[in-house]
Amino acid sequence: MKFKIIAIAAMFPLFASAQSSSFTISGKIGNLNKPVTVYLDYKDDGAGREDSTLLVNGTFSFTGHTEGIAVARMSLGHNGEGKQLSIFKGNDDIYFYFSNENMVINSKDSLINATVTGSKVYDDYAAYNKTIGGSIMELDRVANNEFKSGTPAQQKDTAFIKAIDMRFRKNVALRTQKQIQFAKDNPDSFFGLVALSESVGAKMDIERTEAIYNAINDKWKATALGIAMAERIQAAKTVGVGDVAPLFTSKNVNGKPISLADYKGKVVLIDFWASWCEPCRAESPNLKTQYKLYKDKGFEIISISLDTDRKRWLKAIADDGLTWLQASDLKSLTESVIAKKYGIGAVPSFFLIGRDGKIIANSDIQGEALNKRLAKMFNN
Incomplete structure (x- = not known):
């Protein structure tokens, strides 16, 4: 069982400040060899990039160029299980910031226990984390x-x-x-x-x-x-309690449009989620229960996925048995027009919309708080 309560999807916005050199991220993780693989994902000035390499006697190296300070996720696939499974397991991954520097990552056995040298940006990031009490991953x-x-x-x-x-x-x-x-x-x-x-x-x-x-x-x-x-x-400023919920149209799993405007007169829960978000999927059983209780009384759920991989999105829907409206433009958190309209900084995020189209609640309207609100609305 895992306690990944908060998903930091916002770990992947990227920030530009013109640079002219290149970066090297190299390291040594014990004496591991293939099929052990290092996966690197990062965003630079809003552009996502990815790379991977097999370990050879524990060593690896990545090179490239950033336009500014980039944010990265590095994961270690110990059994050659592939990047997605390696990330989903979340057993050996690290998040960090870097720029055009020569960063060195060393450890006897894993990324989690690694030391990082050679990067002032990383040192500043480490100092920031120390000041605030650690990263979310550390608390997790x-x-x-x-x-x-x-x-x-x-x-x-x-x-x-x-x-x-x-x-x-x-x-x-x-x-x-x-x-x-x-x-x-x-x-x-x-x-x-x-x-x-x-x-x-x-x-x-x-x-x-x-x-x-x-x-x-x-x-x-x-x-x-x-x-x-x-x-x-x-x-x-436009999505507070009492504001009219911004209208949107997205595509369902069959590519047909789903429009919020079509559900005026119903109580609608807008659920921003993603297949890779454990807290999002941990809420699914509760949403299934609430949907079953109130769907015939005028309750609807519109789940907006921030997945970019259609296959993973569809698989998560099938695996979790989600029967309500599912929509996605296959855009990430930082690229989704709908997410921007609602000011989404991380998933999961929820907005409960009244029959008049106005926002009743947001942010913490999940779990027991959602259950109590729906019971009050539909059982009176």
């Missing part, structure tokens, strides 16, 4: 290790699981507070902008966020992340 590992350390009986005990979950959420909330303070204190740092972007959820404090953003150094505002942050602030 702590929660998972707590679960794994429990006895078989404890791992079946809902009280034991709930206690771990509550500690995780408390740590995430504290981290968010520290990120907001970091953004306030470091307007000239690129990671001040990162902190602001990561700390803002669907229920944005617009006045506070805009004030912090306005103080950010103009060179960071001009990056892809800075522009995206400005767009999110503007979108948040």
Whole structure:
């Protein structure tokens, strides 16, 4: 069982600041050989790139060029299982920022335990993480290790699981507070902008966020992340509780249009998700229950996938037995027009729309909060 409560899809916006050199990311992971494979995915100035290489006596190397500070995910496939399965398992992957530098990654056995040298950008990122109490992945590992350390009986005990979950959420909330303070204190740092972007959820404090953003150094505002942050602030001004939900049209699994306008008069839950998002899929059983309870009473769900791989999207729908409306333009979080309209910074994100087309709730309207709201609406 995993406690991946929050998906950091926002780990993949990219940020430009003109550079002219190239980068090298090299390393050594023990003495591992094929089929062990290193997978590298990164985005630079909004453009996604990927590469992979087999380990040879533990060594690997990637070279290329970035236009600025890039954000990356590196995963290690120990059994040659392929990138997607390696990422989905999430057992040995790291996220980091880098630029045109010579980064070196070394470890005796795994990426998770690796040390990184040679990159000032990475050092700044590490210092930022230390200040805010660690990355989401680190907090996630702590929660998972707590679960794994429990006895078989404890791992079946809902009280034991709930206690771990509550500690995780408390740590995430504290981290968010520290990120907001970091953004306030470091307007000239690129990671001040990162902190602001990561700390803002669907229920944005617009006045506070805009004030912090306005103080950010103009060179960071001009990056892809800075522009995206400005767009999110503007979108948040139009998707608050009581606002009319922005209309959209997308394509279903058969390529036919699904339009929000067609469902006025119903209570609609807009569910932003992706096949690779564990917390999204962890919510699916609850959504199935709620849909079964209320679909004949005027409740509809429109799930908007931010997958870019059609096969993985369709497979997730089939594997999870999702029977409500499924739509996707096969655009990523940073490219989806619908996600931008709703100011989505990460998945899962939810918006509950009333019969009059106005937003009733957002952000935390999932799980028990959703269940209670729907019961009140349909059982009165």
